[in-house]
Amino acid sequence: MKDLDVIVAGGGIGGLSLALSLHQAGIAVRVYEAVRAPAPLGVGINLQPTAVRELTELGLGGALAEIGIATRQLNLCNKFGQLIHGQSRGLAAGYRWPQYSVHRGELQLLLLRAVRERISEENVQCGLSLTRFEQDGNRVKVRFINRQSGSEKLDEADILVGADGIHSAVRHQLYPAEGAPRFAQHVLWRAAVEAEPFLDGRTMVIAGHLHQRAVVYPIGERRGGKLLINWVCSKTVPDRSAPREDWNRRVTKEEVLATFGDWRFSWLDLPALIEQSSDIYEFPLVDRDPVAAWSFGRATLLGDAAHPMQPIGSQAGSQAILDARALTRALVETDDAVAALERYDAERRPAMNDIIMRNRNFGPEVAMQLAEDRAPNGFSRIEDVIPRYELDAIAASFAKAAGLDVQTVNHRPSYVSP
Numbered sequence: 001m002k003d004l005d006v007i008v009a010g011g012g013i014g015g016l017s018l019a020l021s022l023h024q025a026g027i028a029v030r031v032y033e034a035v036r037a038p039a040p041l042g043v044g045i046n047l048q049p050t051a052v053r054e055l056t057e058l059g060l061g062g063a064l065a066e067i068g069i070a071t072r073q074l075n076l077c078n079k080f081g082q083l084i085h086g087q088s089r090g091l092a093a094g095y096r097w098p099q100y101s102v103h104r105g106e107l108q109l110l111l112l113r114a115v116r117e118r119i120s121e122e123n124v125q126c127g128l129s130l131t132r133f134e135q136d137g138n139r140v141k142v143r144f145i146n147r148q149s150g151s152e153k154l155d156e157a158d159i160l161v162g163a164d165g166i167h168s169a170v171r172h173q174l175y176p177a178e179g180a181p182r183f184a185q186h187v188l189w190r191a192a193v194e195a196e197p198f199l200d201g202r203t204m205v206i207a208g209h210l211h212q213r214a215v216v217y218p219i220g221e222r223r224g225g226k227l228l229i230n231w232v233c234s235k236t237v238p239d240r241s242a243p244r245e246d247w248n249r250r251v252t253k254e255e256v257l258a259t260f261g262d263w264r265f266s267w268l269d270l271p272a273l274i275e276q277s278s279d280i281y282e283f284p285l286v287d288r289d290p291v292a293a294w295s296f297g298r299a300t301l302l303g304d305a306a307h308p309m310q311p312i313g314s315q316a317g318s319q320a321i322l323d324a325r326a327l328t329r330a331l332v333e334t335d336d337a338v339a340a341l342e343r344y345d346a347e348r349r350p351a352m353n354d355i356i357m358r359n360r361n362f363g364p365e366v367a368m369q370l371a372e373d374r375a376p377n378g379f380s381r382i383e384d385v386i387p388r389y390e391l392d393a394i395a396a397s398f399a400k401a402a403g404l405d406v407q408t409v410n411h412r413p414s415y416v417s418p
């Protein structure tokens with residue numbers, strides 16, 4: 001048992017994974033979440049094998065298998081649905097852990113239940129938003145507000161972790177001049193809908209190119225052989241200012257069909273999926289510039305608060321979980337709390353800053369833009385357009401940079417001894 005206590009601001013995937021990790025390592029933790037009654041919000045999210053490994057080592061492997069789909073294959077296609085690059089995923093690719101595609105909200109609630117059971121109800125306070133913090137050489141004092149009643153609460157701990165998402169109040173205090181997230185001139189439309197399986201029912205598909213693309217994958221089993229299928233359609237909107245960033249802002253299916261109404265492939269009828277969807281949400285494609293430090297004395301950042309990135313490479317949630325594990329290890333293995341936060345920063349920030357920039361250039365999905373540039377009317381043989389070695393090199397380079405490659409994931413030591 002380490003004589004430390006930690007306040008985590010934010011009960012999303014990153015903050016909750018951190019609470020579970022700290023508890024596993026014998027470190028006292030309290031979580032404050034702004035939302036009063038967290039509901040299963042969001043649509044699909046992917047957990048890469050590296051994150052599944054961490055959640056498995058936290059004792060959640062069985063629960064994950066129950067809510068998720070073990071993804072076997074990722075197909076990158078052009079806008080006509082022609083296969084550019086098929087890649088095995090998860091166990092099929094040789095990882096010792098599966099890749100799961102899950103409903104983000106179900107994952108968050110699964111983690112929240114586990115946190116409440118393990119660190120007790122009173123250490124998870126919902127409906128309290130961090131507003132400010134102050135630190136001296138020994139402690140961090142943190143101020144929260146209940147936005148409904150207006151009442152304030154003060155707490156203090158050895159360490160504060162801002163896991164409070166892309167609009168992080170902790171980051172804002174550390175970088176007051178930063179301003180709003182950076183709009184990448186794309187809007188995303190997303191939904192989850194019960195439908196018949198496509199392909200083998202375990203395949204994730206990304207079709208199109210930089211200016212117009214669709215991401216489609218199943219995220220859960222449903223009755224009668226149906227699957228819950230997540231879809232995200234995005235397009236460039238060069239002349240538009242950013243729509244408000246609200247995960248719950250709805251749009252009509254007509255708006256999406258105006259752009260994707262003819263994306264009917266022999267193996268997937270995307271317009272039919274859009275037609276069947278009752279709740280479609282719009283979100284701007286945003287990120288933030290990398291920062292020069294996450295850790296300032298006894299306060300640090302984690303997950304989207306630390307490295308808000310464009311959703312390329314299906315890894316934002318996974319990286320937040322990795323942050324949680326790396327931070328826990330640093331706290332366990334370093335005597336001094338401030339030095340531990342510096343170690344975590346040095347270990348995670350350079351790679352995450354690199355990924356933020358790679359994602360702006362389309363990350364591993366750059367192969368789709370190459371196919372569009374070289375064969376805008378489609379192709380007979382992809383080998384005539386992009387040689388296989390080039391496709392493999394693109395995928396391998398990104399996986400390595402993001403720490404997602406098979407060798408690293410299978411052979412690295414555990415972050416925290418289970």
Ligand SMILES: Cc1cc2nc3c(=O)[nH]c(=O)nc-3n(C[C@H](O)[C@H](O)[C@H](O)COP(=O)(O)OP(=O)(O)OC[C@H]3O[C@@H](n4cnc5c(N)ncnc54)[C@H](O)[C@@H]3O)c2cc1C
Nearest residue numbers: 010012013014034042043129130164165247303304316317
């Ligand atoms: C409602 C919602 C829906 C999402 N839907 C998707 C999706 O469908 N697909 C996808 O790929 N990604 C989605 N994301 C983003 C995805 O969850 C993150 O990219 C990733 O999981 C990293 O998680 P995080 O814990 O760092 O941040 P987040 O998941 O954003 O969690 C941050 C948490 O902090 C809380 N919070 C914010 N401000 C404060 C404060 N001042 N004090 C205390 N708590 C605070 C928020 O309520 C939230 O619960 C969604 C995020 C949210 C918040």
